[in-house]
Amino acid sequence: MAKTEIITLGAGCFWCIEAVFNRLEGVHAVRSGFSGGHVINPSYREVCGKKTGHAEVVEIEFDPEIIKIAEVFEIFWSMHDPTTINRQGNDIGPHYRSVIFYHNENQRKIAEEYKVALNNSGVFNNPIVTEITKWINFFPAENYHQDYFELNGTEPYCQFVVRPKIEKFEKKFSNKLRD
Numbered sequence: 331m332a333k334t335e336i337i338t339l340g341a342g343c344f345w346c347i348e349a350v351f352n353r354l355e356g357v358h359a360v361r362s363g364f365s366g367g368h369v370i371n372p373s374y375r376e377v378c379g380k381k382t383g384h385a386e387v388v389e390i391e392f393d394p395e396i397i398k399i400a401e402v403f404e405i406f407w408s409m410h411d412p413t414t415i416n417r418q419g420n421d422i423g424p425h426y427r428s429v430i431f432y433h434n435e436n437q438r439k440i441a442e443e444y445k446v447a448l449n450n451s452g453v454f455n456n457p458i459v460t461e462i463t464k465w466i467n468f469f470p471a472e473n474y475h476q477d478y479f480e481l482n483g484t485e486p487y488c489q490f491v492v493r494p495k496i497e498k499f500e501k502k503f504s505n506k507l508r509d
């Protein structure tokens with residue numbers, strides 16, 4: 331049986347990042363949900379109310395023999411704007427923050443090093459504000475949020491927000507796509 335690892339990432343709306351990572355070779359599962367807050371098992375409505383402390387995230391289970399954690403972070407940082415606090419495009423609020431919830435010390439170390447390298451490279455015009463925080467909890471979002479793009483791809487939000495991220499991912503990382 332293949333070894334698996336879990337990382338929890340927030341990059342704005344979880345529908346976008348879920349759709350991207352679902353296409354990545356070496357990823358076994360992607361679950362949309364909430365992390366980092368103080369409310370046990372919150373609803374989507376509660377998280378959107380901005381009082382739970384949770385971020386919209388995806389929990390990614392992957393095979394580190396096929397896709398390295400550094401590659402996961404490369405994709406994560408290239409698929410959203412990590413320089414805006416509590417905002418991705420028109421999605422605004424603390425639940426849309428850029429965040430890495432690391433599950434082990436190796437993930438933390440690589441995330442911190444990658445963040446420093448990106449800031450020093452000048453890839454972004456502004457400093458990266460992505461939080462790098464120890465994972466404490468994950469609560470799955472309601473069932474209708476799981477595989478949202480695959481099930482609702484013709485909806486306007488999916489066409490205008492999610493699809494361009496998928497197209498960018500597929501173009502930039504074509505060598506990492508599932509068969």
